[in-house]
Amino acid sequence: MIDILLQGVLLGGYYALLAVGLAFLYSIMGIINLAHGSFAVLAAYLVLAMTDSLGINVWLAVLAVLPIMAVIGALVDRLIFEPVQKGGQLLSVLATFGLSVVIDNLIFQIWGANTRTLANALGDLAWASWEIGGLWVGKVSVYILLAAVGLLTGLTLLIARTPLGRAIRATATDPDTAGLVGVDARRARTIASALAFVAIGVAGAALGMRTTFTPYAGVTQLLFAFQAAVIGGSTSVRGTLFGGITLGLAQTLGATIHTQGFLIGGHLVFFAALFLRLQFGTLRLPKLRRAAA
Amino acid sequence: MSLSSSLSNLSTETSPMAQATTAPYRVRRWTPRAKITVLLFAVAVAALALAPAVTGAAFMDRAVALFVYILLAVTWNALAGYAGQVSVGQQGFFGLGAYVTIRLSDAGLPVFPSLVVAALVVGAIALPVSFVMLRLREGEFAIGMWVLATLFHLLVNLDPLIQGETGVSLIALNAVPAETRNLVIYLMALVSAVAVISAMFLLLRSRIGAALQAIRDDEAAAHSVGVNVVRTKQVIFVFAAFGAALAGALWLAGNVSFQPKAYFSVQWMAYTIFMVIVGGIGTFEGAILGAVVFFLLETFLGGYGVWYLLVLGASAIVMALGFPQGIWGYLSSRHGLSLVMVGRHLEAPETEKSGKGSGWSADG
Amino acid sequence: MSVLEISDLTARHGLLSAVKGVSFSVAPGEVVALVGANGAGKSTLLRSIAGAHQDQGGTVTLKGEDLTGCDAHKRVQRGLALVPEGRKLFSQMNVWENLCLGAQVGRSGDWTPERVFDVFDNLNKRRYSACTHLSGGEQQAVAIGRALVSNPDVIMLDEVSLGLSPAIVDRVYAVLPELRASGTGVIVVEQDLGRAMSVADRVICMLEGEIVLQGRADSLSREEIIGAYFGLPPGAQGSEDHANPAMGAMT
Numbered sequence: 001m002i003d004i005l006l007q008g009v010l011l012g013g014y015y016a017l018l019a020v021g022l023a024f025l026y027s028i029m030g031i032i033n034l035a036h037g038s039f040a041v042l043a044a045y046l047v048l049a050m051t052d053s054l055g056i057n058v059w060l061a062v063l064a065v066l067p068i069m070a071v072i073g074a075l076v077d078r079l080i081f082e083p084v085q086k087g088g089q090l091l092s093v094l095a096t097f098g099l100s101v102v103i104d105n106l107i108f109q110i111w112g113a114n115t116r117t118l119a120n121a122l123g124d125l126a127w128a129s130w131e132i133g134g135l136w137v138g139k140v141s142v143y144i145l146l147a148a149v150g151l152l153t154g155l156t157l158l159i160a161r162t163p164l165g166r167a168i169r170a171t172a173t174d175p176d177t178a179g180l181v182g183v184d185a186r187r188a189r190t191i192a193s194a195l196a197f198v199a200i201g202v203a204g205a206a207l208g209m210r211t212t213f214t215p216y217a218g219v220t221q222l223l224f225a226f227q228a229a230v231i232g233g234s235t236s237v238r239g240t241l242f243g244g245i246t247l248g249l250a251q252t253l254g255a256t257i258h259t260q261g262f263l264i265g266g267h268l269v270f271f272a273a274l275f276l277r278l279q280f281g282t283l284r285l286p287k288l289r290r291a292a293a
Numbered sequence: 294m295s296l297s298s299s300l301s302n303l304s305t306e307t308s309p310m311a312q313a314t315t316a317p318y319r320v321r322r323w324t325p326r327a328k329i330t331v332l333l334f335a336v337a338v339a340a341l342a343l344a345p346a347v348t349g350a351a352f353m354d355r356a357v358a359l360f361v362y363i364l365l366a367v368t369w370n371a372l373a374g375y376a377g378q379v380s381v382g383q384q385g386f387f388g389l390g391a392y393v394t395i396r397l398s399d400a401g402l403p404v405f406p407s408l409v410v411a412a413l414v415v416g417a418i419a420l421p422v423s424f425v426m427l428r429l430r431e432g433e434f435a436i437g438m439w440v441l442a443t444l445f446h447l448l449v450n451l452d453p454l455i456q457g458e459t460g461v462s463l464i465a466l467n468a469v470p471a472e473t474r475n476l477v478i479y480l481m482a483l484v485s486a487v488a489v490i491s492a493m494f495l496l497l498r499s500r501i502g503a504a505l506q507a508i509r510d511d512e513a514a515a516h517s518v519g520v521n522v523v524r525t526k527q528v529i530f531v532f533a534a535f536g537a538a539l540a541g542a543l544w545l546a547g548n549v550s551f552q553p554k555a556y557f558s559v560q561w562m563a564y565t566i567f568m569v570i571v572g573g574i575g576t577f578e579g580a581i582l583g584a585v586v587f588f589l590l591e592t593f594l595g596g597y598g599v600w601y602l603l604v605l606g607a608s609a610i611v612m613a614l615g616f617p618q619g620i621w622g623y624l625s626s627r628h629g630l631s632l633v634m635v636g637r638h639l640e641a642p643e644t645e646k647s648g649k650g651s652g653w654s655a656d657g
Numbered sequence: 658m659s660v661l662e663i664s665d666l667t668a669r670h671g672l673l674s675a676v677k678g679v680s681f682s683v684a685p686g687e688v689v690a691l692v693g694a695n696g697a698g699k700s701t702l703l704r705s706i707a708g709a710h711q712d713q714g715g716t717v718t719l720k721g722e723d724l725t726g727c728d729a730h731k732r733v734q735r736g737l738a739l740v741p742e743g744r745k746l747f748s749q750m751n752v753w754e755n756l757c758l759g760a761q762v763g764r765s766g767d768w769t770p771e772r773v774f775d776v777f778d779n780l781n782k783r784r785y786s787a788c789t790h791l792s793g794g795e796q797q798a799v800a801i802g803r804a805l806v807s808n809p810d811v812i813m814l815d816e817v818s819l820g821l822s823p824a825i826v827d828r829v830y831a832v833l834p835e836l837r838a839s840g841t842g843v844i845v846v847e848q849d850l851g852r853a854m855s856v857a858d859r860v861i862c863m864l865e866g867e868i869v870l871q872g873r874a875d876s877l878s879r880e881e882i883i884g885a886y887f888g889l890p891p892g893a894q895g896s897e898d899h900a901n902p903a904m905g906a907m908t
């Protein structure tokens with residue numbers, strides 16, 4: 001039983017990592033990026049391409065992919081998020097969904113239908129584990145959990161404490177007034193988008209290291225990210241970690257009950273969280289976390 | 294006379310001519326062109342109904358696909374374009390429609406009625422679901438529906454009858470001779486498409502249509518003047534679920550085998566969204582036009598597989614960015630083109646003779 | 658010899674022409690009061706000068722540098738700041754953060770967040786309060802402080818006294834003499850004609866998007882301004898009931 005809980009928490013670390021980019025982008029722009037999962041999978045394929053074809057060390061490959069993701073994030077902001085936002089929510093949902101279809105099929109076209117993983121590139125580490133009181137804990141899972149905590153804390157501090165963070169928050173609340181105070185609102189939101197995509201890149205690398213992926217895995221990743229974000233209910237460090245871990249626990253527990261229970265458990269907890277939230281009034285993801293929280 | 298009293302007169306569907314002597318303004322609900330369109334539509338339907346006499350099974354097979362697309366496009370357009378709730382989870386109802394058909398048929402219900410009953414059952418399921426889901430907004434609603442669709446998928450997989458992803462066939466269909474089967478399915482699909490289009494037409498011309506118009510313009514304002522926003526959206530939500538389920542049931546009838554993965558696939562949403570965006574979201578004619586465009590593209594380009602899907606996704610982005618009003622929206626804004634009247638034209642007495650409504654229009 | 662030059666500025670709201678070819682200039686250390694009835698185009702004019710109004714024409718020159726076509730944030734960086742109508746504070750940030758945001762443009766000068774806390778000393782104890790918890794006067798002080806810390810060459814104040822008690826307004830306007838001494842140009846939009854005439858060196862009166870009267874504050878009579886305010890022909894005296902809206906704020 002303790003083993004199950006432990007596995008659930010570690011899995012939750014991955015979900016928290018996955019949720020960061022989605023929740024961050026939503027809190028800054030009010031856009032729910034339906035191509036979120038597809039971009040995470042794209043990042044995994046990019047890392048794979050570097051390690052496989054170029055023979056680069058996997059960690060270096062991840063470091064190289066992150067700036068690529070940042071550039072993609074900036075481009076997506078200028079080409080899609082920015083123009084689409086003027087047309088309202090309807091268009092942003094439609095455009096990002098179209099984007100996910102494009103990315104998924106592009107990945108399929110380039111890398112084919114085979115199931116891939118980064119585990120081979122990790123070598124022994126992929127299977128390495130620590131023994132703690134008779135339980136075996138995979139090193140990769142622990143690293144992913146630590147990465148989630150690190151990324152969330154870093155992003156929170158960046159937003160709460162730095163001039164760039166203030167500029168991003170000002171832009172998120174009122175881009176017009178931000179301009180009157182000397183903030184380049186366009187630049188701030190493009191940087192925010194780039195940051196969100198770096199987080200997506202980290203999540204994609206984590207996906208590839210802990211399990212396998214296929215060109216159409218983005219759909220599932222999007223749903224997991226969204227569920228973790230909604231269960232967590234906020235973009236604060238605690239909220240996102242809580243959401244991810246709750247989802248992870250629900251799935252792990254569900255899996256012990258029934259072979260299909262892994263996903264069903266997650267979905268049910270998601271709807272339960274949604275229902276509770278509707279009952280208690282705070283039915284939306286908060287637009288922006290408070291600086292002091 | 295005030296606008297609201299004119300509108301309330303209208304709801305009784307009396308001829309506008311009867312009010313002309315008392316009201317300085319009057320409301321047109323029909324134009325000559327709209328009457329001709331309805332007439333042409335009736336002729337086309339009659340022709341399609343008689344078509345099997347001269348065409349073969351291949352024609353009927355493809356036509357069923359077109360009718361299924363029309364069902365999906367028209368009902369999703371009602372939900373996203375008119376009620377403003379962009380769902381990315383209608384494949385859940387599509388799959389449920391097929392699944393419930395199999396269950397009903399397995400329970401002994403004759404196979405053809407079970408197609409329609411299945412859609413009604415799914416519509417009934419959608420009602421309680423709407424209470425929770427419609428409280429979500431925008432992107433949250435979109436993904437929430439998506440999660441719901443995957444939950445339906447997983448729950449259906451739990452049913453031993455379905456045998457997991459292996460799936461099962463609508464065996465009862467095999468008892469019907471192939472020729473009869475094709476004809477009945479074709480006619481049922483035709484009738485379903487016509488019925489859903491007509492229902493949409495009547496819905497938009499009813500009080501609900503006016504309420505939808507008000508909600509789309511300003512939800513808070515609509516609420517404050519007494520429009521029951523939640524009830525109106527629920528009606529559309531159930532209508533859309535029914536339409537998707539009917540589409541799923543008919544698709545099953547055309548293809549016989551039920552594999553959950555294929556029916557609960559988000560691909561259906563990609564297709565539907567493409568149809569409605571290209572045709573013109575929030576326009577009555579646009580959804581139908583989009584379904585026809587998609588059907589033609591698929592017929593001629595479907596063989597290109599992944600590239601075809603890439604083009605679909607890319608066109609959804611390009612349309613959303615550059616032409617959010619779609620083909621029909623573009624035509625009607627440029628040329629004042631409107632074939633049917635789903636709204637109301639309010640006309641000042643001086644302009645009553647002119648064909649196009651000058652002044653105030655609540656069309657589409 | 659002017660720090661700011663506006664030439665033939667036009668601005669539209671869709672089909673409506675809100676500002677129709679306005680030209681004037683501001684000298685260093687000069688305080689210009691912009692008066693006119695509601696809808697005369699004062700706020701649109703200020704927003705256009707600040708680069709925050711999209712649909713505009715004409716030129717804006719600051720210290721000889723042409724700012725036409727520059728985005729709002731670039732104009733702030735060059736030294737042109739606007740305190741917008743309605744304060745527009747970032748309500749999810751505290752006082753200190755709002756001021757930091759203004760200081761972030763990186764123009765050196767006398768004004769720092771600490772200096773703002775010195776001048777508006779009641780803000781000092783509230784520096785980490787959320788802006789929503791401040792009184793109207795305190796919020797206005799933050800809004801002005803946020804513009805001052807960008808150390809502008811020209812600062813524009815749009816209806817800063819709106820909704821504040823006269824005593825608070827006095828404190829808000831107390832900062833003007835210092836700005837004047839440091840050579841900063843000031844444009845104020847002020848509904849209270851009496852106050853506008855007392856603080857300003859020059860008064861510009863707008864009517865329906867055009868300048869209908871301008872002159873030194875001490876050379877114009879109240880009657881002349883009120884006449885222009887309502888578009889009365891020169892010489893016609895503003896009748897009592899016409900005058901009331903403008904004069905009301907003084908009593």
